[in-house]
Amino acid sequence: MIVERVRLDNFRNYSHADVEFAPGNNLLTGTNAQGKSNLLEAVYLLAHLKSHRAGRMRDLVKNGEKESAVSGRFLDSGRSFTLKLAFGPTGRKVELNGQPQGSGGRSRGLVQCVMFSPDDPLLVKGEPSLRRDFLDETCEALGPVEAGLPADYARVLRQRNALLKGWEGGARFEEAMGPWDEALVRAAVPLVRMRFEIAGETAVMAADAYTGIAGGEKRLELSYRSTFGGPGEDVREMELSMRQRIEERREEEKRAKTTLVGPHRDDVEIRLGGSDARLTASQGEQRSIAFCMRIAQREYLSSETDREPILLLDDVFSELDEMRRKRVLDLVARGSQAIITTTEDLRGLLGGEERIIEVSEGTAKVV
Numbered sequence: 001m002i003v004e005r006v007r008l009d010n011f012r013n014y015s016h017a018d019v020e021f022a023p024g025n026n027l028l029t030g031t032n033a034q035g036k037s038n039l040l041e042a043v044y045l046l047a048h049l050k051s052h053r054a055g056r057m058r059d060l061v062k063n064g065e066k067e068s069a070v071s072g073r074f075l076d077s078g079r080s081f082t083l084k085l086a087f088g089p090t091g092r093k094v095e096l097n098g099q100p101q102g103s104g105g106r107s108r109g110l111v112q113c114v115m116f117s118p119d120d121p122l123l124v125k126g127e128p129s130l131r132r133d134f135l136d137e138t139c140e141a142l143g144p145v146e147a148g149l150p151a152d153y154a155r156v157l158r159q160r161n162a163l164l165k166g167w168e169g170g171a172r173f174e175e176a177m178g179p180w181d182e183a184l185v186r187a188a189v190p191l192v193r194m195r196f197e198i199a200g201e202t203a204v205m206a207a208d209a210y211t212g213i214a215g216g217e218k219r220l221e222l223s224y225r226s227t228f229g230g231p232g233e234d235v236r237e238m239e240l241s242m243r244q245r246i247e248e249r250r251e252e253e254k255r256a257k258t259t260l261v262g263p264h265r266d267d268v269e270i271r272l273g274g275s276d277a278r279l280t281a282s283q284g285e286q287r288s289i290a291f292c293m294r295i296a297q298r299e300y301l302s303s304e305t306d307r308e309p310i311l312l313l314d315d316v317f318s319e320l321d322e323m324r325r326k327r328v329l330d331l332v333a334r335g336s337q338a339i340i341t342t343t344e345d346l347r348g349l350l351g352g353e354e355r356i357i358e359v360s361e362g363t364a365k366v367v
């Protein structure tokens, strides 16, 4: 899918802006703090109806103003639609083709995008939760059923943890936990199966992308590590092994007062050239790996949903040498649309097909 145009009113450092994007690569250029990331954030916002970096909608409203609106015109499989999100002290309103939408929820996911954010190199060395989020985000973009899996598990886990925390002794611990063990297993297994599948598929795509940008010396390997079960197991086998693991750790759980077995403890192992990338990857390698994970996410979602997400790349080039930059651009150009921010002059690397948009003090101009 493609974003053709974005309009901003009192959004971040923009008073009013109207930006037209082209199919293919769009480069947002400008010095620091001009509004490049803010413009990408606006596209992300229309896809998710929340920001990837601000917890509160009010941080998105231009300082000194009350209300803000972001709207975009999109093209999806030949059909054009307009989505608008307005927000302020009285809440938020969503309009699709000018028609108010009852609850925002139904409009979420109409726009599909994949974002590489400046924090993404942390996917390699940061907390396991970041890598789990990568898989869960992908899962949520697959469709309404898959979208519910991470949230369902999180809800059961919260309730089970509350019970463990409040347990004040007594002989009937196992009996009290029984229904919660079962609820946990039933919510965990479909999620873990989805994560195994996503990790397995994206691992192949990310490895190919990595070879494409770094050459063939070091192979990238991603593998999902679960507290129970393995990639080839069926539902019943997984349920059995999870129940068994819970049983084994019963006493430990009682002491820890928190759930010790389940997908909230899982991780994705990342190896580069056979070594643990968490311990050894250089800065350029971390950035390259994270980028390849996003490229794989785009490719996986395109093949599973028949809708190619818009690729948003925020500051992907810093720390990459000239050769990698060129190859990154080549890989990106294989998709139908990407919007890329950069503070650097990349003219030497470009093929001349790109749209260049200069961002300066809250204005954006095609040059």
Ligand SMILES: Nc1ncnc2c1ncn2[C@@H]1O[C@H](COP(=O)(O)OP(=O)(O)OP(=O)(O)O)[C@@H](O)[C@H]1O
Residues within 6 Å of the ligand: 011, 012, 013, 014, 030, 031, 032, 033, 034, 035, 036, 037, 038, 039, 059, 060, 061, 062, 063, 341, 343, 359
């Ligand atoms: N609610 C807001 N109201 C007004 N200005 C804001 C608001 N939120 C952020 N800004 C400002 O917008 C400016 C541009 O931010 P943005 O993150 O888009 O910069 P950028 O062009 O991506 O810069 P960099 O190259 O450093 O990443 C910043 O100076 C920021 O302080």
Ligand SMILES: [Mg+2]
Residues within 6 Å of the ligand: 036, 037, 038, 314, 315, 341
């Ligand atoms: Mg920025």
